[in-house]
Amino acid sequence: MLLYFEGLSSLTYFGRIVDSACITIRDFTMMTDFIFSGVNLAVTTPFNAKGKIDYARFEELIEQYLAAGVHGFVLSSGTGMHVYLSKEESKELVAFGAKIINGRARVIAQTSALLADEVVERTRHARDCGVDGVMVLPPFFEGPTDDQGIIDFYSTVSEAGVPIIGYNVPQAVGVKVTPSLFKLLCQIPNFVSVKDSSGDLTAQTALVRTGVPTLNGADPLAPFALFAGAAGLIWGGANMAPKTCVALAKAAAERRWDNVQEIWQSLAPVMSLIWQSDYVQSVYAGAEIMGYGAGNPRRPLARLAEDKFGALRDALAPLIEREASTL
Template sequence: MEKAKLAGINLAMQTPFNEDGSINLKVYEALIDKYIDAGVHGLVLGAGTGQHPYLTEAECNNLYELGVKRVAGRCNVICQTSALNVDEVIRRSRHAESIGADAIMVLPPYFEGPSDEDSLFSFYEDVDAAVKVDIVGYNIPQSTGISVSTALLKRLAELPHFAYIKDSGGDFAIHQEYLQTSVNVLNGADTIAAYAFMAGAVGAIQGTANYMPYEAVELYNLIQEKKFSEALSLWQRMLPSILLFWQGYYVQSVLRAAQLRGFGTGNVRKPLRGISAEQDAAIQKAIAPLIK
């Protein structure tokens, strides 16, 4: 079987902010180099970890243009083009395709959008008809209120460009159901990453890779090489921070951990708020096993 183009660790990249909430483009470009040097297979620009909901369309377009140029073919680039308005999704998607994105990632029409499967299918059908680039669907029911059923995923697989699903739901039973379809599955629930790779997920779109890119890549590679004992030993060092961050304040915690490990500024954009001193202490304790 041919290897999926987006196989491996696709790092859900942070957007580095200054203290005033403006984007630090110099740090952004430096981070791209650092993450590629760490061996990531792809970068997801405008990811949830990059605070996509709080970026304007113009900011996203600028980040994507700079990002694609900086990457210069050294790894895959996935651009999130999600929006509430379908016409905006299509406009964003066409822009991402035009500048050379390898794929686009599109949330279902969240926030009081349609939840029946015919409407959800129609939404992705409209996006699919507007582009020729690969589409990564997105299952994150805890955030959208919409769960992509296996039956719907099988229908979506019939669309010409719907090639991947990012599953951030965290339900391993559903994840394995997805794996029985023809769609390439990218794990998005950091807490089950090791087991998702073992079960057959082609890779991940991973937020916690922002602060442990080397470890994320090594874990994936060890499992591909069937070195399961070594992989699980590494996983035990990764797990304390993953479990902590999954409980809440995910973006803030990931960015602070990344800052502590030399990746980024640690700042968030409003309406998100920074972490407390107590949370900071917990973060430092949780990432301590990663320091050899």
């Protein structure tokens, strides 16, 4: 079957992708029993004019995204400015968000921190707030990079007793989750998955082939990752077009690949654009254009430069009508 996807490559044979991943369409199944399947929205954190968290707006956004059908929320995500929130702000945000969502969608809290003890503290707090899982970066900023050091770290976090999603983003933290390490990590109690944001489809399909649920975190790879067997999506770009992103995930779960292709043609231009640079600023700006505004990112990040707004609006143009009409 010949499929055309803008934004990643010109002509792509799914059969060729399948061959490289050593699986076949017959073997491919969506892991619908996996608790974190579908679209898990790495939701933006709204800020007011003084740079403080705008909780009233956050509640409004949550309701908008629930109405759009998102399956889960990642609170204090990277897109939600986790690294620029204090520990107390992050904990308060998780408690507030979990209370508002109140079981209407899954809740994942990012509890990453430099100190292992702080990660455990944040994770226990998230557990007590009733989250369904936590997302945790491996040790970073001169932390251990050997497999045993990573295993020991996640073993410590597992003591909090909540499902853990690891985070593979080697370009940012210098630690690569390989298939062999992934298998070892999944022997740790409560370690259930990894979010792969490497942006490397070949590397991600290698994780998928372990048989352990793998979550795609690279926006431009969404349909390809689902076809290759990713169990779900953690998606920051979905802040801009949640209905369309949910429709894509639903079509993929039902193996309606022609529909996936058609939907992706609307999403691909913007998902490719925002991945190239200024990701968080672009998501905030694009969400505002599409009616899901969260204010400006928090300093030191600034509002997207004006000379980049035109290209972003152009990339979003195919989504405006679709997003308004998608149920």
